[in-house]
Amino acid sequence: MELAKKVVRRILFYVVIGFGTAFFALPVLWLLSAPFDDRPTYAVRPPREFTLGNFQEILDNRYAVGSLVNSTILSVGTMVVVVVAAALAAYALSRARVPGRDGLIYLLLLLSSVVTGTAAMVPIFLLIFQLGLIDSHFGVVLVLSGGLLPAAIFLLKDFIDTIPRSYEESARVFGASPLQILRHVVVPVARPGLATIAVWTIVQVWGSFLTPFILLRDPDKQPAAVLVRTFYTEGGSPNLGLIAAFSFLYSIPVVLMYLLAWSRYGFRFHGGIKS
Amino acid sequence: MAAIEIAGLTKVFPGNVRALDALDLSIVDGEFFALLGPSGCGKTTLLRTIAGLESATEGTVHIGARNVTALPPGARDVAMVFQDYALFPHMTVEDNIGYPLRIRRQPKASRSAQARGVGSQLGLDGLMARRPAALSGGQQQRVALARAVACHPSVFLFDEPLSNLDARLRLEARTFLKRLQRELGVTTVFVTHDQAEALALADRIAVMEAGRIRQLGTPREVFGKPANTFVANFIGSTPMNLLRAVAVPGGVEISGHPLPVSADLADGEKVTVGIRPEYMNLSVAPGAIPGVVSIVEHLGTSSLVTVDVEGLLVGAVVPEDAEPEPGAQVWLTPAAGRVLVYRDGELVA
Numbered sequence: 001m002e003l004a005k006k007v008v009r010r011i012l013f014y015v016v017i018g019f020g021t022a023f024f025a026l027p028v029l030w031l032l033s034a035p036f037d038d039r040p041t042y043a044v045r046p047p048r049e050f051t052l053g054n055f056q057e058i059l060d061n062r063y064a065v066g067s068l069v070n071s072t073i074l075s076v077g078t079m080v081v082v083v084v085a086a087a088l089a090a091y092a093l094s095r096a097r098v099p100g101r102d103g104l105i106y107l108l109l110l111l112s113s114v115v116t117g118t119a120a121m122v123p124i125f126l127l128i129f130q131l132g133l134i135d136s137h138f139g140v141v142l143v144l145s146g147g148l149l150p151a152a153i154f155l156l157k158d159f160i161d162t163i164p165r166s167y168e169e170s171a172r173v174f175g176a177s178p179l180q181i182l183r184h185v186v187v188p189v190a191r192p193g194l195a196t197i198a199v200w201t202i203v204q205v206w207g208s209f210l211t212p213f214i215l216l217r218d219p220d221k222q223p224a225a226v227l228v229r230t231f232y233t234e235g236g237s238p239n240l241g242l243i244a245a246f247s248f249l250y251s252i253p254v255v256l257m258y259l260l261a262w263s264r265y266g267f268r269f270h271g272g273i274k275s
Numbered sequence: 276m277a278a279i280e281i282a283g284l285t286k287v288f289p290g291n292v293r294a295l296d297a298l299d300l301s302i303v304d305g306e307f308f309a310l311l312g313p314s315g316c317g318k319t320t321l322l323r324t325i326a327g328l329e330s331a332t333e334g335t336v337h338i339g340a341r342n343v344t345a346l347p348p349g350a351r352d353v354a355m356v357f358q359d360y361a362l363f364p365h366m367t368v369e370d371n372i373g374y375p376l377r378i379r380r381q382p383k384a385s386r387s388a389q390a391r392g393v394g395s396q397l398g399l400d401g402l403m404a405r406r407p408a409a410l411s412g413g414q415q416q417r418v419a420l421a422r423a424v425a426c427h428p429s430v431f432l433f434d435e436p437l438s439n440l441d442a443r444l445r446l447e448a449r450t451f452l453k454r455l456q457r458e459l460g461v462t463t464v465f466v467t468h469d470q471a472e473a474l475a476l477a478d479r480i481a482v483m484e485a486g487r488i489r490q491l492g493t494p495r496e497v498f499g500k501p502a503n504t505f506v507a508n509f510i511g512s513t514p515m516n517l518l519r520a521v522a523v524p525g526g527v528e529i530s531g532h533p534l535p536v537s538a539d540l541a542d543g544e545k546v547t548v549g550i551r552p553e554y555m556n557l558s559v560a561p562g563a564i565p566g567v568v569s570i571v572e573h574l575g576t577s578s579l580v581t582v583d584v585e586g587l588l589v590g591a592v593v594p595e596d597a598e599p600e601p602g603a604q605v606w607l608t609p610a611a612g613r614v615l616v617y618r619d620g621e622l623v624a
Contacts, residue, residue, distance in 0.1 A: 097289070164359055164361065166357040166358075166359050166361035167361050167363060169328050169348075169355075169357070169361070170355065170357055170361035171363075171374070171378075172328065172347075172348045172349060173326055173327070173328070173348045173349065173353065173354065173355045174349065174354070174374060174375040174378050174426060175348075175349025175350070175375070175378045175379070176349065176378050180378065184363075184374075184377075185363055188363075188365040189363070189364060189365060191365075
């Protein structure tokens with residue numbers, strides 16, 4: 001009786017796990033097979049006839065390659081702004097004795113998660129319009145950076161809090177200037193944290209749709225995530241070959257970044273939320 | 276090499292916390308000087324103010340002939356070893372030791388050679404390519420010392436240099452530290468909360484409480500003649516007996532038992548008598564104060580016997596194998612010249 005119960009429970013467990021795995025694995029399998037299929041469908045199956053023609057079609061598309069470049073510009077640009085600004089802000093917030101410091105950080109974080117991109121889109125559009133930054137990558141970088149900074153500062157401050165002050169004091173007693181302390185001690189010690197924030201920012205921007213969709217009207221400037229929605233055949237049905245091949249290329253950088261970060265730092269988020 | 280001269284030093288932290296209170300102190304050139312006290316007494320603040328990591332609210336600090344009160348830490352010609360050693364985790368031992376020289380823009384080759392020289396002087400041969408995380412606590416401490424030695428400062432500042440080591444290693448490191456200081460002859464100030472460490476290492480000790488120095492003297496003076504009951508309580512591995520007494524002609528009376536003392540006291544005056552357990556003789560034959568043995572604690576080569584004298588608990592240290600049985604009737608007699616008398620907490624005689 002006990003044994004039967006155990007076996008049934010085991011079987012149920014694996015069935016549930018199996019469904020869960022299939023749910024997440026099927027789209028990935030489709031992404032791996034459909035780009036090489038000469039006539040892809042929504043079905044997940046090995047390519048009936050192996051072809052690289054879909055990739056040729058991407059090269060022929062006027063905007064496709066450019067959109068990947070645009071995505072790179074936006075991601076790297078935002079990453080630089082977020083990492084530099086968050087590092088300076090987090091360092092200051094971690095080290096300076098500011099009254100109400102923790103309150104300020106939680107308020108920033110709360111506001112940035114309550115007032116999401118969608119809710120703030122109209123005022124942001126108007127703001128960027130007034131600044132004359134519609135259709136510029138700079139405008140998109142600013143808006144995306146603003147959205148990501150609170151969380152980045154929060155994560156990085158927690159990380160920098162774990163670096164003992166005595167490191168910096170020790171360097172100070174030996175006569176190091178503030179800039180030398182930052183270069184020789186703080187940045188090298190905080191490098192895993194900075195790398196985490198950099199990777200996280202790039203992945204966030206790489207996948208962001210709404211902000212660039214609204215702020216960039218010129219298809220020459222749109223990033224991959226926005227452009228992929230225009231891949232239809234003349235008949236008005238989705239061009240699955242093009243979409244699959246494009247998505248395949250689009251996902252490669254994210255996978256590479258993940259592998260790089262994982263191999264170098266083992267993806268550890270230091271600290272965590274302290275009470 | 277330099278003396279340190281501190282005059283009227285006051286440090287007030289935000290929130291009106293007075294960590295140092297008009298403190299005067301002279302530390303002689305080449306001296307090994309201990310700042311001793313319980314946590315929160317201001318000893319670390321004093322060390323950090325000498326280093327320049329805290330700025331003085333009032334008063335001055337001189338190192339040698341220079342007034343360094345307003346100078347940044349790097350310009351004071353001091354080297355500090357932190358409690359957690361503060362070794363840079365991303366640098367090798369060699370780079371850590373050579374870091375002060377890197378700040379002084381010494382070329383890489385000469386700084387590497389110098390780091391290796393100091394490293395081998397401190398027994399770090401073969402560890403120079405390691406990262407701090409791959410070293411034991413004792414090795415890390417020696418790297419931190421080597422880094423301080425490598426910059427040839429005129430003053431060493433050590434913040435609780437031994438507290439992160441386990442008990443056995445601490446004794447070894449203590450001897451090592453004392454020998455190193457003797458060899459280099461550099462003025463050294465160190466902070467500790469461990470009275471045994473201060474007694475063992477220092478040439479002179481300043482016992483601090485609440486931002487003030489309660490006693491300044493050699494280990495022998497501080498141990499043998501504590502200037503007040505605070506120091507008497509704090510110094511010594513077994514706490515000093517502080518017994519309430521009443522002055523009578525020719526001496527004092529403890530629970531009605533007379534004890535001769537040389538202090539000049541008014542008759543009937545209430546005082547406190549301090550006698551170290553180590554200076555208290557215990558005998559079966561009649562002596563000064565009778566009592567009943569209540570507890571015997573083994574300390575290795577000796578035992579601490581707590582004797583109940585009509586409700587008053589008095590400690591006495593006896594050699595091993597001479598311990599009385601709990602419940603035994605004994606007599607306590609203080610060693611001649613070892614009875615200290617305190618009036619309102621201050622030493623009278």
